[in-house]
Structure formats: structure tokens, C-alpha cells
Amino acid sequence: xxxxxxxxxxxxxxxxxxxxxxxxxxxxxxxxxxxxxxxxxxxxxxxxxxxxxxxxxxxxxxxxxxxxxxxxxxxxxxxxxxxxxxxxxxxxxxxxxxxxxxxxxxxxxxxxxxxxxxxxxxxxxxxxxxxxxxxxxxxxxxxxxxxxxxxxxxxxxxxxxxxxxxxxxxxxxxxxxxxxxxxxxxxxxxxxxxxxxxxxxxxxxxxxxxxxxxxxxxxxxxxxxxxxxxxxxxxxxxxxxxxxxxxxxxxxxxxxxxxxxxxxxxxxxxxxxxxxxxxxxxxxxxxxxxxxxxxxxxxxxxxxxxxxxxxxxxxxxxxxxxxxxxxxxxxxxxxxxxxxxxxxxxxxxxxxxxxxxxxxxxxxxxxxxxxxxxxxxxxxxxxxxxxxxxxxxxxx
Amino acid sequence: xxxxxxxxxxxxxxxxxxxxxxxxxxxxxxxxxxxxxxxxxxxxxxxxxxxxxxxxxxxxxxxxxxxxxxxxxxxxxxxxxxxxxxxxxxxxxxxxxxxxxx
Numbered sequence: 001x002x003x004x005x006x007x008x009x010x011x012x013x014x015x016x017x018x019x020x021x022x023x024x025x026x027x028x029x030x031x032x033x034x035x036x037x038x039x040x041x042x043x044x045x046x047x048x049x050x051x052x053x054x055x056x057x058x059x060x061x062x063x064x065x066x067x068x069x070x071x072x073x074x075x076x077x078x079x080x081x082x083x084x085x086x087x088x089x090x091x092x093x094x095x096x097x098x099x100x101x102x103x104x105x106x107x108x109x110x111x112x113x114x115x116x117x118x119x120x121x122x123x124x125x126x127x128x129x130x131x132x133x134x135x136x137x138x139x140x141x142x143x144x145x146x147x148x149x150x151x152x153x154x155x156x157x158x159x160x161x162x163x164x165x166x167x168x169x170x171x172x173x174x175x176x177x178x179x180x181x182x183x184x185x186x187x188x189x190x191x192x193x194x195x196x197x198x199x200x201x202x203x204x205x206x207x208x209x210x211x212x213x214x215x216x217x218x219x220x221x222x223x224x225x226x227x228x229x230x231x232x233x234x235x236x237x238x239x240x241x242x243x244x245x246x247x248x249x250x251x252x253x254x255x256x257x258x259x260x261x262x263x264x265x266x267x268x269x270x271x272x273x274x275x276x277x278x279x280x281x282x283x284x285x286x287x288x289x290x291x292x293x294x295x296x297x298x299x300x301x302x303x304x305x306x307x308x309x310x311x312x313x314x315x316x317x318x319x320x321x322x323x324x325x326x327x328x329x330x331x332x333x334x335x336x337x338x339x340x341x342x343x344x345x346x347x348x349x350x351x352x353x354x355x356x357x358x359x360x361x362x363x364x365x366x367x368x369x370x371x372x373x374x375x376x377x378x379x380x381x382x383x384x385x386x387x388x389x390x391x392x393x394x395x396x
Numbered sequence: 397x398x399x400x401x402x403x404x405x406x407x408x409x410x411x412x413x414x415x416x417x418x419x420x421x422x423x424x425x426x427x428x429x430x431x432x433x434x435x436x437x438x439x440x441x442x443x444x445x446x447x448x449x450x451x452x453x454x455x456x457x458x459x460x461x462x463x464x465x466x467x468x469x470x471x472x473x474x475x476x477x478x479x480x481x482x483x484x485x486x487x488x489x490x491x492x493x494x495x496x497x498x
């Protein structure tokens with residue numbers, strides 16, 4: 001299978017060529033949604049709901065609006081929010097993308113803002129459809145992985161199968177990102193042993209310790225009620241299952257949301273904010289994690305689920321891996337891969353790992369995932385604060 | 397020889413994972429012990445592979461996933477009622493459905 005991508009000014013290649021319709025405060029959300037609606041296959045809504053300024057949100061929106069899968073950007077501002085729309089527009093323009101900002105308070109209100117926005121999107125979609133593609137190889141890909149709605153099967157079927165796919169991708173030069181340090185609690189030692197350098201090992205260990213403290217302050221682990229229904233009893237049990245997604249490659253670095261991995265390899269994303277607990281739970285739902293991996297350039301996300309999550313994402317396709325054969329039977333229209341076969345004994349981890357790898361290549365080549373085809377375009381971004389990563393985090 | 401409805405992930409583990417739903421009262425072979433299942437268990441849940449005492453670490457994947465809050469005998473369902481996290485407590489909606497369903 002040959003892959004073709006859309007070459008961006010920064011050298012990265014996109015596997016889709018979309019218009020991002022970006023609202024900068026909840027007050028502009030409706031207008032953004034209406035702008036995208038007639039072209040919703042090619043125009044995806046992203047945005048930040050808050051009115052108070054937040055450096056993290058600003059840089060996340062900059063990264064997302066210049067994601068390799070994005071070809072043009074429509075910024076939708078109410079006009080009085082604190083988000084720095086001028087800086088965002090400049091950032092997008094400097095990336096070589098077509099961009100326009102609509103300020104609802106200046107354009108005469110809802111109706112006229114929607115009309116102007118729809119006209120921009122219409123023109124942009126047409127222009128993007130005529131753009132030429134360039135050849136793309138596996139080493140150009142950035143793949144993220146999350147698990148959600150985990151149960152007692154996730155850690156023995158879907159997650160290790162995703163890990164096998166990761167091992168193959170990394171061996172072929174791709175960039176793979178795993179995350180949610182709050183779900184690596186109890187795995188610090190075995191994970192640190194895979195670090196490229198002893199200094200990085202310390203950073204990996206510290207990131208999990210930070211997560212454990214953070215969650216202890218909040219009084220809840222990264223553990224939902226459904227996890228327990230599915231047979232998971234503790235956060236460390238869930239963690240061991242989640243950890244299996246990372247495969248067995250050497251860990252090349254530790255990044256934070258929005259950091260672009262400098263070269264191929266396996267990276268841990270530290271998603272837990274730095275400093276005192278301020279804005280609540282690190283990731284209030286699975287899509288927050290998907291958004292952060294997109295901000296670090298993930299072209300698509302592998303999503304392993306036991307209980308049965310149906311979500312997709314704006315901007316970057318989500319491949320859903322069912323860990324559990326009973327759930328696969330109920331939700332097959334939403335699932336791309338049935339790793340439940342491993343539980344039933346009808347397929348091996350290697351076979352499902354290969355199936356996932358081949359699907360990644362196909363999706364990069366244009367095949368629609370189930371959630372993409374069903375129109376799932378979930379997106380969520382909330383307040384956080386991070387310190388920049390230190391030099392020990394990226395030894396390569 | 398362990399029942400093929402159960403998965404042994406690592407030889408040193410204290411638990412096995414249930415491969416499919418198993419009804420209460422069914423007979424299972426765990427290790428070389430024959431046990432009668434006390435409660436129905438669904439896919440992905442754990443049963444004790446060996447006897448565990450209060451305070452002992454529960455091993456799965458060959459690593460500790462928490463500790464026992466009561467003595468557990470071979471074949472017993474191992475979950476929130478007899479084990480706990482050594483990190484943060486587990487929140488579950490246990491009983492919420494029966495409490496609010498009319």
C-alpha cells in the first residue's frame with residue numbers, strides 16, 4: 001500500500017487535508033459549529049471554552065491549528081475573550097496556511113458571521129482538494145495511543161497487541177507516543193529500565209510520582225466506575241494493562257503536550273500539570289488525551305477499549321481496538337479491530353498486532369476509520385499549566 | 397492444569413483472569429485444586445490462584461496490583477470487596493443501579 005501525504009512548510013506531512021474551524025471561547029462555539037456544518041466532512045470544529053487566559057491553551061491551539069492534517073484555518077472569536085487571537089492568527093499564517101479570523105462582535109452578529117465563515121470554508125475546502133500530494137513512508141508517521149473504558153481484558157488483549165504494532169512502527173522509524181502517567185502508577189521501575197539514558201529514567205520515574213501525588217490530592221485515581229465493573233480492582237492493576245500499549249521498544253524521550261518529538265522512536269507524554277493542583281483533573285475524559293497527542297503531531301490515535309468507547313476525534317482519525325469479544329459483538333459498527341479474538345483463543349497477539357499495523361498504514365493512505373465514517377469529531381480542551389521539559393527528557 | 401476458561405498470566409501470580417462469564421456453582425480446576433465457584437463472575441474478572449492472607453500483595457502479570465483486605469481462599473472472586481490499591485482508593489458505582497432503579 002502506498003501512502004501519500006500533504007507536505008507542510010515545516011516538513012511534516014498530513015494524512016488528511018482539513019479546515020480547522022477554531023472557536024476561542026464557548027460564546028463563539030455555536031457560530032463555529034454552524035460554519036463547519038455544511039462541510040463537516042472536511043471542516044472540523046476545535047476550540048477552547050474559557051474566557052480567562054491560559055498559556056497552555058494558547059500553545060495547544062497554535063499546535064492544533066498547524067497540525068499536519070490541517071490545511072487551512074477559520075478562527076472564530078466573540079471579540080471580548082482573553083484568548084490572544086492575533087498571536088494565533090500570526091502563528092498559523094507563518095506556517096504557510098490560509099487563515100482568516102472572524103470577530104462576531106464586529107461582523108454584525110450570529111447570522112452574518114456564519115455566512116462569512118461558511119464562504120471561507122467553502123473556498124478553502126475547494127482549494128485544498130486541488131493540492132498535490134507527495135509520497136509518504138511509515139517513518140513520516142506519528143502515532144499516539146490511549147486506552148479508555150478499560151476492563152480486565154484490555155491489558156491482556158488490545159493493549160499488548162497495540163504494543164506489538166508500536167514495536168514494529170518504531171523499528172521502521174515512526175514516532176510513537178504513549179501517555180497518561182496517572183495510569184502508569186506502579187509501573188515506574190519497569191518503565192524506567194527501558195529509558196535511553198539513566199537521566200531520562202529519572203525523568204520518567206519523576207513524572208509518574210508527580211501523577212501519583214496529583215491524583216492523591218484530588219482523592220481519585222485515574223479510574224472510572226466502569227473499570228471496576230469490568231473486573232479491574234485497583235489503579236496499579238489498570239496501569240499494568242495500560243502500560244502494555246507501549247510495547248517493548250527503548251523509550252527515547254519524555255514530552256509534554258504540544259512538544260513535537262524531534263526524531264522517530266517511542267515517547268512518553270507527561271500529561272499531568274506541573275506545580276500545585278489548580279484546575280482540577282489532569283484529563284477529564286479520553287478525548288482530552290487524544291487532543292494532547294494531536295498537539296504533539298499525532299496523525300492518528302490507537303484507542304483500545306474494553307467496556308466499549310465509541311469516540312473519534314476532530315482532525316486526526318481514531319482506530320478503535322476492541323479488547324473484549326462480548327463488547328465487540330455488541331458494538332462492532334464502532335470497532336475497527338477485534339482483539340477479543342485473543343481472549344477467545346482464535347488469534348494471537350502477533351496476528352492482531354499485524355492487523356493493527358496494516359490498518360494504520362491503510363488509514364494513513366486514506367481509508368476511513370469507523371469513528372471517522374460515523375462522523376465522530378469529539379474535541380475537548382481545558383485549563384492546565386506546565387513547566388517546559390528539561391534537557392534530560394530528550395537525550396537523542 | 398488450570399481450567400481453559402481461566403488465563404494464568406504469570407506463574408507467580410496470586411490470581412487468574414476469567415476468559416468468559418462463569419455461573420455460580422460451577423466446578424473449576426485451579427492449579428490442581430477443584431473448587432466450586434461461590435458467585436457468578438464475568439469476563440475479565442479475577443479468581444484467586446492461591447490462598448492469600450490479609451495484607452499480602454496480590455500479584456498479577458507477575459507484579460503487585462494491590463493488597464488483600466481479608467483472607468482469600470483458592471477460587472474466590474478477587475475484587476473490591478477483598479483487595480485494595482496501595483496508591484489511591486478505587487471509586488465504583490457498586491449498588492447505584494439497584495438503589496435508583498424502580
